[in-house]
Amino acid sequence: MSGALEADLPEPGNNVGNDTSPPRSSLVGAVKSSHPHEDLVLRAEKIKKSFGALVVLRGVDIRLRRGEVLGLVGDNGSGKSTLMKILCGFQRQDDGEVFVNEKHVDFHSVQDARNEGIEAVYQDLALVPQLTVYQNLFLNRELTRFGKIGWLKNTSMRRLSEQYLAAIGVKVASVDALVGSLSGGQRQAIALARATRQDAEILLLDEPLAAMGAKESALVINLVKDLSQNHGVSMIIIDHNYTHLFELCDRLNILQEGYITYDQEISDTSIGDLNELMISEYRRRVTIGQSELKA
Numbered sequence: 474m475s476g477a478l479e480a481d482l483p484e485p486g487n488n489v490g491n492d493t494s495p496p497r498s499s500l501v502g503a504v505k506s507s508h509p510h511e512d513l514v515l516r517a518e519k520i521k522k523s524f525g526a527l528v529v530l531r532g533v534d535i536r537l538r539r540g541e542v543l544g545l546v547g548d549n550g551s552g553k554s555t556l557m558k559i560l561c562g563f564q565r566q567d568d569g570e571v572f573v574n575e576k577h578v579d580f581h582s583v584q585d586a587r588n589e590g591i592e593a594v595y596q597d598l599a600l601v602p603q604l605t606v607y608q609n610l611f612l613n614r615e616l617t618r619f620g621k622i623g624w625l626k627n628t629s630m631r632r633l634s635e636q637y638l639a640a641i642g643v644k645v646a647s648v649d650a651l652v653g654s655l656s657g658g659q660r661q662a663i664a665l666a667r668a669t670r671q672d673a674e675i676l677l678l679d680e681p682l683a684a685m686g687a688k689e690s691a692l693v694i695n696l697v698k699d700l701s702q703n704h705g706v707s708m709i710i711i712d713h714n715y716t717h718l719f720e721l722c723d724r725l726n727i728l729q730e731g732y733i734t735y736d737q738e739i740s741d742t743s744i745g746d747l748n749e750l751m752i753s754e755y756r757r758r759v760t761i762g763q764s765e766l767k768a
């Protein structure tokens with residue numbers, strides 16, 4: 474599906490008027506409300522977002538526990554990246570609230586979200602290929618002598634980069650290597666390292682493994698696991714590959730027709746279940762499409 478136009482949505486009792494309840498799809502009943510004693514680092518409620526006539530998010534409720542890896546699944550154009558962009562301050566929601574560590578936040582910029590410990594990492598996001606590994610790690614946060622306009626402390630930045638990459642298990646030939654000369658997997662690892670070096674408590678990863686081979690994926694998968702298990706970083710990961718998600722995530726959400734329609738611990742579901750859900754949803758839409766054609 475390439476985006477849910479208001480007029481395209483199935484009507485039978487699903488989204489009447491301003492009703493913000495999820496659609497009556499095959500997935501209904503699979504969403505759990507948050508437990509009052511859950512240790513939530515991030516919570517968003519009733520997030521809505523439209524682009525002109527295109528209604529993308531209709532009332533998204535999403536929650537992320539401390540140290541948890543949450544997988545976000547959904548068709549192309551279902552609004553996953555839009556949701557991430559809202560949570561990292563890149564775009565503003567039309568309606569709805571975001572809470573970080575149960576504090577209400579109102580992001581007007583990516584920097585606002587950063588100040589609350591949220592970093593988003595896209596495939597090639599914000600790395601400068603013409604700069605070295607250590608220069609990228611310290612980009613916009615360079616260490617200097619004599620204040621901001623002083624000389625760069627290159628030796629310190631090199632040493633700290635080496636120490637930090639070693640600590641999180643990222644191997645590169647040299648921190649003096651140009652980022653442009655690294656493989657996609659290594660680049661992604663540097664982007665993740667940079668985000669976490671800046672004290673990110675919450676990482677939002679939009680298709681971090683897209684177009685990567687098995688070896689490169691393994692590098693990033695190991696890093697993600699290490700960051701969550703040994704460094705307490707909480708993450709939301711978008712990925713179309715269920716095998717990756719089942720390897721990485723503690724819990725899965727499905728975004729569908731502008732709502733989270735499925736919320737399950739990974740231990741309570743399987744790749745087979747997920748495939749079946751997506752296929753039955755596809756069939757449901759085809760049936761609706763056919764009955765609309767007849768009408």
Ligand SMILES: Nc1ncnc2c1ncn2[C@@H]1O[C@H](COP(=O)(O)OP(=O)(O)OP(=O)(O)O)[C@@H](O)[C@H]1O
Pocket residue numbers: 475476477524527529547548549550551552553554555556
């Ligand atoms: N800035 C924008 N202006 C207009 N429409 C937009 C904008 N950003 C996203 N959209 C539309 O919103 C819908 C959701 O897009 P989004 O990128 O969030 O989907 P997605 O779930 O991430 O898809 P994919 O799996 O293909 O990455 C799409 O129909 C897209 O064309």
Ligand SMILES: [Mg+2]
Pocket residue numbers: 553554555679
């Ligand atoms: Mg996307």
